[in-house]
Amino acid sequence: MKNPNEKYNFNIDQFYKDYKKGPKVFKNRDALEPSFVPDELPHRNKEIQKIAELTACALMGDAPPSFLCYGMTGTGKTATIRYVSQKLEYHTKEHKPWWIYINCNVVSTPYRILAHIYNTISGSEKIPPTGLPKDVIFKKLLGLLDQKVGNSICFLVLDEIDRLIENKKGGNEILYDLTRLNENLDYCRTSLIGISNKLKFRENLDPRVLSSLGEEPPIVFNPYNAPQLGDILKDRAEIAFYDGVLEEGIIRLCAGLAAEGDGDARKALQLLRKAGDLAQRAQKDVIKREHVYEAQDDLEKDHVIEFILGMPLQAQLTLTAIYLLSKFPESPEIIISGDVYEVYAELCGIIPGVRKLTERRISDYINELTLAGIISAPIKSMGYHGRTKIIRLDIDKVFLKDILSKIDKIKNILNYKPILLQSNKVKLKNNVFKRLI
DNA sequence: TATCCACAGGAAATCAGGGTGT
């Protein structure tokens, strides 16, 4: 150590003290969180009205019909339902309705849905996370509903209901069971509200379920346009930030950027929040345009980082194989799935304690990477040379390397040159492919 | 024009790991 004081260079106590005294931008940061339900929901009047009409009979103690809400992410579906539920609760004197929210992305299996409903109503963990037969839980649930909910209405809100059907593990069965809960209940009445981003998910729905859930016309939530997003952001910003923190035009900028995408209000709010975070972190008392641009960049990167680090090791290795296949001077211009698997298999041999999966499984992982926008892999027929996916990285290689080097088992092989690249077999094949494309 | 490559991707079976009540 050159300077004997070097080890005391960073004075963390002083730093925190200064930070507390420094400028503050957030008055209430929570107002920009997705879970925040504002007092007013701009530009959702039609939808609120329709849902209010459908659910109004709950005021008289009658069970409202089941119905569906469609709309892309960030169009306010969940927020609108929560908003209406609060109002309905406020206007009900006795027998207040129960609202049970189920995010089918999280609570994704028939067993867990039943258990979730039961445990929410009972207020404690009465149903073990696994072990019991479904029909036993179903009967227990019926008993609990009659006993605890009694003469009230129980709304079951199934958020992202499409997830239940797509990996069809009994998704239709549980929905069918839920739609006919009422037939088996003596006192309590239930009503289903399904929320979905996929319009065409009805096609895979069991006709018996559809007849109940699709009795009423679905409520469609259209994406917000830029001015509408601006109104939403303005309301939230007033709660979230101190006066004068926002530079002129910031809201319009965030709204514009989000509207360019798909009118996702959640994204717009995230953007504003992140911009605030960045300004705060830089100890600035004004949020400027560059903070917003930086935030946008960060959010995209955060999403990719989170996704890759959250993948199972096998999928990370698949991505590593693609990376290694494209980083060297002798890398082919055209990467096909067969080569990816070959390199992947080689990597499995190098890293201790890793089981080699089948081609079939890796094929699925390649599809997942495509869905996440990390690679693209269109299918191309090479005629006599077969039919395969042409794989290309869609994110920056240096950035990808940074991410992969955060993974313990992978960080040491990022400079490894696959055997495949050492022969000129690939080069020859590649020349043929280049001609065909 | 029949052939045949190199896979794609659906469906069902299997496995392992978390549990249950008796």
Add this chain to the structure above:
DNA sequence: ACACCCTGATTTCCTGTGGATA
């Protein structure tokens, strides 16, 4: 200890396919 339940990940088995080549 035993028989059985639920779930998620993976394997096994399989049929399908676009188009350059023989």
